[in-house]
Amino acid sequence: MRAIAVPGSNSETTRRDNLSALLREVHLAGPRSRSDLVALTGLNRSTVGDLVAELAGQGLVREQRGDSLGAPGRPSPTVHADSDGALVLAVSIAVHWLTVATVGLGCVVVERVRRDWSGEPPSLDRVLGDIHEMSRSLLARPGVHERLVGVGVAAVGPVRSRDGYVHFAPNLGWTAVPMAERIADLLDLGVPVMVRNQSDLGARAEHLRGAGVGVDDLVYLYCDVGVGAGIVSGGRPLVGARGYAGEVGHMTVDPEGSPCGCGSRGCWETVVGERALLRNAGHDPDGGVHEVDAVLRSAETGEPTAVAAVEALARPLGIGMAGLVNLFDPRVVVLGGLFARLAPLLMPGVETELAQRVLSVDREPVRVIPSRLGEDAPLLGAAERAFEPLLADPLRGFARVATVRDGGAMANV
Numbered sequence: 001m002r003a004i005a006v007p008g009s010n011s012e013t014t015r016r017d018n019l020s021a022l023l024r025e026v027h028l029a030g031p032r033s034r035s036d037l038v039a040l041t042g043l044n045r046s047t048v049g050d051l052v053a054e055l056a057g058q059g060l061v062r063e064q065r066g067d068s069l070g071a072p073g074r075p076s077p078t079v080h081a082d083s084d085g086a087l088v089l090a091v092s093i094a095v096h097w098l099t100v101a102t103v104g105l106g107c108v109v110v111e112r113v114r115r116d117w118s119g120e121p122p123s124l125d126r127v128l129g130d131i132h133e134m135s136r137s138l139l140a141r142p143g144v145h146e147r148l149v150g151v152g153v154a155a156v157g158p159v160r161s162r163d164g165y166v167h168f169a170p171n172l173g174w175t176a177v178p179m180a181e182r183i184a185d186l187l188d189l190g191v192p193v194m195v196r197n198q199s200d201l202g203a204r205a206e207h208l209r210g211a212g213v214g215v216d217d218l219v220y221l222y223c224d225v226g227v228g229a230g231i232v233s234g235g236r237p238l239v240g241a242r243g244y245a246g247e248v249g250h251m252t253v254d255p256e257g258s259p260c261g262c263g264s265r266g267c268w269e270t271v272v273g274e275r276a277l278l279r280n281a282g283h284d285p286d287g288g289v290h291e292v293d294a295v296l297r298s299a300e301t302g303e304p305t306a307v308a309a310v311e312a313l314a315r316p317l318g319i320g321m322a323g324l325v326n327l328f329d330p331r332v333v334v335l336g337g338l339f340a341r342l343a344p345l346l347m348p349g350v351e352t353e354l355a356q357r358v359l360s361v362d363r364e365p366v367r368v369i370p371s372r373l374g375e376d377a378p379l380l381g382a383a384e385r386a387f388e389p390l391l392a393d394p395l396r397g398f399a400r401v402a403t404v405r406d407g408g409a410m411a412n413v
């Protein structure tokens with residue numbers, strides 16, 4: 001539990017922090033008995049009871065009678081985050097598809113819709129139009145709008161953390177998009193809209209709920225069409241001065257290499273990304289998700305060209321990853337997106353490169369593991385980001401903001 005309260009204090013700040021700590025605990029860790037909450041917070045039993053009652057009064061938690069399991073005395077009630085108590089709208093924009101979902105407390109996906117795009121990458125207007133249409137159907141469900149506390153968006157490309165501005169999305173060809181502002185205008189819901197890079201949000205979700213739970217130093221390496229990293233260092237996201245850290249796909253690995261969507265050439269993603277896989281397999285590099293699925297199906301059956309196409313990514317992936325491991329000293333590298341799907345075939349070659357190139361100063365090698373949340377990681381990370389204001393201040397989380405158009409801070413809390 002992160003915010004340990006000062007027992008006995010009556011200040012509003014302490015009360016808010018206590019409520020925040022209790023709600024965050026049951027949201028992230030699942031149901032907890034009152035006894036557990038007493039032990040975790042150091043607060044006394046009656047204070048915990050009052051705080052739980054306050055959260056229950058807001059509809060954010062519910063209590064169930066505990067099971068004594070043979071222990072003497074009265075069983076301690078179990079406190080659950082109420083997945084219907086507060087909802088966020090989570091949006092995950094990838095190069096080839098879009099997912100929109102309503103997500104309840106506890107990060108329970110209530111309902112989701114997905115749309116795949118084929119052919120050329122979609123225009124910004126097409127994507128915004130689809131977000132609008134798909135969101136409308138989800139928000140029309142009874143009770144959803146009243147309990148909505150935020151919108152979280154996972155976007156392709158570097159996203160300025162201050163205001164959710166996308167300067168440039170190389171693999172979509174978009175430039176200068178005030179994404180948080182555009183989506184806030186479009187949906188007009190009166191709740192904060194938070195936009196972050198898909199890899200940063202994937203790292204957040206894996207750290208909180210997936211393969212990186214309990215690991216405070218990790219690199220999440222995500223391949224959509226391009227490649228990005230979300231870095232958690234000392235338990236905190238490492239995002240840089242403006243939010244652009246982790247654009248590892250644009251590290252130059254061959255100055256004379258293939259042109260990259262960013263305008264440079266020989267970037268890492270040109271040799272380990274989706275287009276490299278398709279090119280290796282003799283497919284159209286811009287063929288998209290259906291071509292990728294075809295290559296993967298062939299590789300799974302052992303078809304030599306497809307297997308070789310995947311394995312050809314392993315060496316440059318391992319070489320770049322070794323550099324990241326030497327830079328950030330993670331305990332774990334989580335492979336996300338396409339890399340997670342390819343992991344069984346990639347791992348032997350990746351491990352060989354890591355063994356050669358990671359500076360070995362102790363006997364504990366970095367672990368490389370596939371994502372546990374799969375393609376949902378950025379979506380769930382977006383949901384977590386959108387829940388953050390409510391988790392930080394559970395009683396004010398339902399306050400509607402007058403406008404989310406005037407100023408990035410409001411649109412991107």
Ligand SMILES: [Zn+2]
Nearest residue numbers: 250260262267
């Ligand atoms: Zn590039």
